[in-house]
Amino acid sequence: xxxxxxxxxxxxxxxxxxxxxxxxxxxxxxxxxxxxxxxxxxxxxxxxxxxxxxxxxxxxxxxxxxxxxxxxxxxxxxxxxxxxxxxxxxxxxxxxxxxxxxxxxxxxxxxxxxxxxxxxxxxxxxxxxxxxxxxxxxxxxxxxxxxxxxxxxxxxxxxxxxxxxxxxxxxxxxxxxxxxxxxxxxxxxxxxxxxxxxxxxxxxxxxxxxxxxxxxxxxxxxxxxxxxxxxxxxxxxxxxxxxxxxxxxxxxxxxxxxxxxxxxxxxxxxxxxxxxxxxxxxxxxxxxxxxxxxxxxxxxxxxxxxxxxxxxxxxxxxxxxxxxxxxxxxxxxxxxxxxxxxxxxxxxxxxxxxxxxxxxxxxxxxxxxxxxxxxxxxxxxxxxxxxxxxxxxxxxxxxxxxxxxxxxxxxxxxxxxxxxxxxxxxxxxxxxxxxxxxxxxxxxxxxxxxxxxxxxxxxxxxxxxxxxxxxxxxxxxxxxxxxxxxxxxxxxxxxxxxxxxxxxxxxxxxxxxxxxxxxxxxxxxxxxxxxxxxxxxxxxxxxxxxxxxxxxxxxxxxxxxxxxxxxxxxxxxxxxxxxxxxxxxxxxxxxxxxxxxxxxxxxxxxxxxxxxxxxxxxxxxxxxxxxxxxxxxxxxxxxxxxxxxxxxxxxxxxxxxxxxxxxxxxxxxxxxxxxxxxxxxxx
Ligand code: WTA
Numbered sequence: 250x251x252x253x254x255x256x257x258x259x260x261x262x263x264x265x266x267x268x269x270x271x272x273x274x275x276x277x278x279x280x281x282x283x284x285x286x287x288x289x290x291x292x293x294x295x296x297x298x299x300x301x302x303x304x305x306x307x308x309x310x311x312x313x314x315x316x317x318x319x320x321x322x323x324x325x326x327x328x329x330x331x332x333x334x335x336x337x338x339x340x341x342x343x344x345x346x347x348x349x350x351x352x353x354x355x356x357x358x359x360x361x362x363x364x365x366x367x368x369x370x371x372x373x374x375x376x377x378x379x380x381x382x383x384x385x386x387x388x389x390x391x392x393x394x395x396x397x398x399x400x401x402x403x404x405x406x407x408x409x410x411x412x413x414x415x416x417x418x419x420x421x422x423x424x425x426x427x428x429x430x431x432x433x434x435x436x437x438x439x440x441x442x443x444x445x446x447x448x449x450x451x452x453x454x455x456x457x458x459x460x461x462x463x464x465x466x467x468x469x470x471x472x473x474x475x476x477x478x479x480x481x482x483x484x485x486x487x488x489x490x491x492x493x494x495x496x497x498x499x500x501x502x503x504x505x506x507x508x509x510x511x512x513x514x515x516x517x518x519x520x521x522x523x524x525x526x527x528x529x530x531x532x533x534x535x536x537x538x539x540x541x542x543x544x545x546x547x548x549x550x551x552x553x554x555x556x557x558x559x560x561x562x563x564x565x566x567x568x569x570x571x572x573x574x575x576x577x578x579x580x581x582x583x584x585x586x587x588x589x590x591x592x593x594x595x596x597x598x599x600x601x602x603x604x605x606x607x608x609x610x611x612x613x614x615x616x617x618x619x620x621x622x623x624x625x626x627x628x629x630x631x632x633x634x635x636x637x638x639x640x641x642x643x644x645x646x647x648x649x650x651x652x653x654x655x656x657x658x659x660x661x662x663x664x665x666x667x668x669x670x671x672x673x674x675x676x677x678x679x680x681x682x683x684x685x686x687x688x689x690x691x692x693x694x695x696x697x698x699x700x701x702x703x704x705x706x707x708x709x710x711x712x713x714x715x716x717x718x719x720x721x722x723x724x725x726x727x728x729x730x731x732x733x734x735x736x737x738x739x740x741x742x743x744x745x746x747x748x749x750x751x752x753x754x755x756x757x758x759x760x761x762x763x764x765x766x767x768x769x770x771x772x773x774x775x776x777x778x779x780x781x782x783x784x785x786x787x788x789x790x791x792x793x794x795x796x797x798x799x800x801x802x803x804x805x806x807x808x809x810x811x812x813x814x815x816x817x818x819x820x821x822x823x824x825x826x827x828x829x830x831x832x833x834x835x836x837x838x839x840x841x842x843x844x845x846x847x848x849x850x851x852x853x854x855x856x857x858x859x860x861x862x863x864x865x866x867x868x869x870x871x872x873x874x875x876x877x878x879x880x881x882x883x884x885x886x887x888x889x890x891x892x893x894x895x896x897x898x899x900x901x902x903x904x905x906x907x908x909x910x911x912x913x914x915x916x917x918x919x920x921x922x923x924x925x926x927x928x929x930x931x932x
Pocket of ligand 1: 548594595669670671672673674695696697698699700701721784785786798800801807810811812
């Protein structure tokens with residue numbers, strides 16, 4: 250990106266498993282490898298029993314979900330959700346016309362479906378949330394009845410302070426149950442939540458407040474992670490000091506977590522816990538249309554500002570309910586733990602909505618996998634007898650390096666399903682997850698999906714499909730996956746083929762639009778290949794029909810499961826006065842999957858120093874957040890450009906990854922610049 254390019258200060262991303270990889274570790278990684286499935290190894294088969302029965306049931310259900318999605322989802326919607334007014338319509342609109350709607354005339358409430366109905370059905374005493382705080386001794390359990398009381402109080406507090414149906418509420422909170430309760434309280438009164446991951450910077454918060462026109466912010470005094478305190482209120486104050494947020498924000502609701510002293514602005518800031526003590530535990534749930542917005546979640550794309558991905562109520566809820574139940578083979582008494590952060594889509598769908606819609610017990614995990622030591626996950630699994638555990642390959646790789654001893658100290662025999670999300674799980678990590686954590690008995694389920702898909706779209710269903718290390722197998726119910734020729738857009742049939750991944754039919758959980766920019770939604774997802782939803786990933790289908798995601802085909806980096814737009818990184822680098830031009834690429838990284846490599850052309854007469862590298866890292870941390878911190882900053886006196894002025898990122902990726910086979914460089918305007926970059930990358 251050239252200096253003169255429009256500066257972007259916003260940013261975004263996704264997965265957000267509570268984990269900071271160490272840059273010092275080195276493990277073999279085959280992130281996109283196609284290591285063959287060892288069909289002779291019985292451990293690769295799940296222990297869920299009744300395999301053939303489930304397989305037959307899946308095949309006939311899948312066939313009807315693809316042949317007649319409208320009827321398939323309509324029947325489930327009536328069976329699995331509670332409606333004030335049952336819908337008479339199922340699917341209307343289509344991908345080609347970018348106007349998909351589901352159950353349009355139905356009326357329901359998301360919070361009621363997550364909580365109240367379970368209480369009305371006599372299950373109010375069941376544990377809804379297990380809170381596992383930063384310290385392992387800090388555990389609190391909340392029954393469905395207790396959740397309803399707290400959520401209703403928060404909802405009443407919001408109403409009595411001016412929050413109305415349709416208002417956007419920005420939530421910047423630590424991973425305590427109150428983040429989930431606040432989301433549900435928004436849903437209860439028809440407000441639209443916009444959760445911003447608590448690792449984002451003040452600039453990123455201000456951008457999201459401004460872009461969504463949000464007048465209300467939820468935060469807490471601070472957060473706790475890995476024994477450290479994070480100053481959330483201070484970051485929110487700094488965000489709201491920026492004009493674009495200041496003009497909007499009317500009220501900031503502050504919850505207590507760390508009990509530290511914080512700045513307080515009279516008339517704007519409110520102590521939530523004080524207000525809640527006098528609120529009623531009863532708050533009627535608002536009657537919402539199925540297509541009313543439920544939430545916005547910002548995510549990075551290849552260009553421009555992060556997109557406010559908008560999910561609506563009825564379709565999203567049904568998809569969250571159905572995928573949670575089927576992807577994890579959820580049983581009524583299961584203890585379920587997804588250790589993502591609620592600030593990402595995984596937390597929305599698979600900590601909050603999906604498990605609660607199913608009346609399950611969901612864990613809210615505040616800490617990191619390394620605190621107080623590398624046995625934290627395993628200790629937690631043993632203490633709560635967790636049956637379903639869901640994490641990201643980057644966390645598995647970070648824990649593998651401590652060897653088998655830490656998990657072997659714990660009883661992990663409760664585990665039945667081991668989920669993985671965020672990137673393809675490389676075979677070495679898959680083997681360890683399967684053999685050491687699952688003891689060869691639990692089923693590893695590789696779930697492929699995106700913020701925009703609302704829920705899983707491709708996976709090996711436990712008890713149905715044999716897992717293959719590194720492959721997400723194929724489409725789940727209602728998902729007709731296609732591999733397209735990237736140039737012609739033609740469907741590539743058959744096996745042993747490669748192209749870009751697309752979905753050929755609408756499904757209820759798909760995002761409906763980008764907030765305030767339907768055109769961008771169309772041009773990003775629906776117009777590149779008319780009639781298909783384009784995921785932005787490459788994929789191949791192997792000789793037995795299994796899908797292998799080969800990674801993003803756009804300029805998005807997937808680092809530690811975080812989705813980071815290179816355009817956002819470049820804009821924060823060129824905002825530094827000594828950087829004239831910047832190009833950012835991902836490269837293979839042992840722990841993170843992809844590392845962030847930044848090539849910077851400095852202003853005339855400036856030389857790269859360690860101090861400048863520090864400054865540039867700081868620039869990224871403050872415009873995006875610490876999770877986007879560059880792994881490499883490489884001085885680039887010139888960037889490899891084609892004669893038409895296009896940066897050859899393919900070459901930059903190879904140089905950063907230490908790959909000496911750079912391929913054809915003859916089309917470059919100045920091939921000599923490559924040698925300099927190779928030398929500088931070693932520095
Ligand atoms: C990648 C996260 C391979 C992919 C839920 C996708 C995966 C992007 C997998 C979405 C997986 C996610 N195998 N790649 N199992 N899961 N991805 O929006 O590139 O944060 O497009 O959603 O992550 O990231 P997002």
